[in-house]
Amino acid sequence: MRIGQRGPGGPSMSSIKILLVDSEQLVLEGFRKLLDGFTEFRVVSIAHDAAAALGHLRAHRPQIVVMGLGVPGTGGVDAIRAVRRASGHVRIVILSSNQQPVYMREAFVAGANAYLSRSIDADELRTTLLAVHRDGAAFSAATAGPILQLMAGRHRGEDAALSTLTERERQILSLVAEDHETACIATALGIRPKTVRNYLSRIYAKLGTPNRVQTVLYAKRSLGRHQGLATDP
Secondary structure, eight states: OOOTBTTOOOHHHHHHHEEEEOOOOHHHHHHHHHTBBBBBBEEEEEEEHHHHHHHHHHHHOSSEEEEEEEEEOOOHHHHHHHHHHHHHEEEEEEEEEEEOOHHHHHHHHHTSSSSEEEOOOHHHHHHHHHHHHHSSOOOOOHHHHHHHHHHHOOOHHHHHTTTTTTEEEEEHHHHHTTTHHHHHHHHTTTTHHHHHHHHHHHHHHTTTOOOOHHHHHHHHHHHOTTTOOOOOO
16 A cells, blocks of 8 residues: 555545545546545535536535646636635646646636646645645745746836845745745745744735745746845844
8 A cells, every 4th residue: 555545544634634525426436436535624515517516515514626628618717717716725626638828827817726637646635735735835846937928027016025025034935936835945944834824824915926826926037036035134
């Protein structure tokens, strides 16, 4: 049995609750079987369209929504917005065969926390979902690079926003840009993870970024223009 794979005892009540949303029944059943094979996850419901997803979101209160972009009814991006409006805390992970940067960017701007290929293997899916649940975002080079290219040059007013950050906030922003997880940042700086999250909340407010996803993109883009952003506390 692989590490993290579910044993004969069944799901734990502390497992991360997941709602699956896709128009294809075979896809839903396949991912449900896959995720139910891991002790960390519990698929609490499945939905075939955005309206059903919102109903399941209220009824089951999942911690992660895994959805395709081809959701019937409102369309994928609008479905992301609807889920985000219904719950500001739920993590949204997109699974799509369309890897064009413009679709990735639209998904992140709408409120997605991660964007994955449908060809992802089981171990990478597990690792990504755990990272999203823990830190609120997960990026791969294939995802972040194309999006940053699309966003290049869209930095009017960013210099002023960066100037409002304290030295410690700049240091944390630099570590976030390097894709370090919250726990790793805490260890590196000798502070608690909760303190890191408090700093991140203040950084979001100052930069005008609504979540860790857009903060990471902001930081990566800004660090391309501001060398030496991180300074000693």
